[in-house]
Amino acid sequence: MSYSILLEESIMQKGIYATAGSKMLANFTAPISAAVADSLEAGGMQIAGRAKMSEFGASGLYDDSPCTLLTEAVNAFCSDKNDAILCNDYTGTIAANAARRGLCYIHPTYGTVSRYGLIPAVCSMDQIGVLCKVPSVGFEILAIIAGYDARDGAMLPSANDGGGRTVGFNNNDGGDKRTADTRRTAALPVISVAKMPLYAEIYRQITQILCSAELSGNISRYDGIKFGYAAKDYSDLRELYTKSRTEAFGEDLKLSALIGAMVLGAMCYEKYYDKAMRLRRVIKESVCWDGFDVLRYIHDADGKDAIVFAIFSRLCGLPSLSVQECTYVADAGNEHALSMIAVADEQ
């Protein structure tokens, strides 16, 4: 079946503009096509156009204020005829927005979808996922875009798969967690109980440090010389660099450049950046899959903590499925378990 799919403005299509939501790339025409764009076309999918995004996808990284562009894009998607949007949601903001609007966001295992032709933001978390209305459609699309690509140096060789799956639950559920979800998990053999992710209380700081460091490095290439926006009035090279970046970057990008400069500097490297990388390892290694295949995190009433669970999956490189009332997280390469849950849910 052919689906109608939009590509976020950071995913390149040869000859078409690719702005990454930034004035810096307002005049940039993509010289190549992203691997996912080629895969969609080869798979008989229809690329219907571009979807708006926040500047380099950084909205929500430093505060909770809603990004107008992102909200508009999600709202427009709710009522249009398109089936899915491919996005790079490294902050978890799109997943949280999707859950609030009754949509679904599938975040694949890090390294299963090629990032060739994706404008880079945070390389250790960049991963193209699927925003969709019907989860089973999203997984069909994911199956088309997933696969090894030597042009992306951080790809996993393959994803595992298997038969029956087991689901674990967090402690926010209230009441009898096991009986409350019998219908949802009828297709799955056993149910276990899991706790909240470790150190969830400092996820925001860890992601701000890691994302700022990587984002500041990636946006250092924008200097007004090679491509992108260039300031009109300057007297020397340094002034061209500085004016171009100051005039073209928005507030969140400037902030990421400044915080990146701080955490990577000699005074703060060990105290913050190195520490955040170590804590990321502790968080990742705290996840134990003994006895279950999927962790189910129930969102609070207003859905505000949906982003916490989304960040958890990005920090650990794990696949996740964000839906209206919860986020499911599976072990690396175990998207199959998430798709089983999605299908059971639809039925």
Place this chain on the structure above:
Amino acid sequence: MNSFSGYENIAMIEPGDDERGVLKARFDEIAESFKLLLKYDASTVSPLVSVFDVPCVLREDISQKLLSREELLSGALDSHDGYFKVPSTLE
């Protein structure tokens, strides 16, 4: 150079007074919140650089032509004889 203006210099950003005030307020608040990390001990583990610890394998050094010189220069501010042209750096 461990100050806001020092970070502006490294980041090559020079906001006007109003924007600078907003950025500095947000920067200070975020930097203050980073101190929370100091309460946690992670000294016994190594920093996580790649989520799956995939070994860095050097690929064969094979020359590939991805883009032509014209394509690479198509978005440049200015070019000359097939090279990027930049403002003069010496008087």
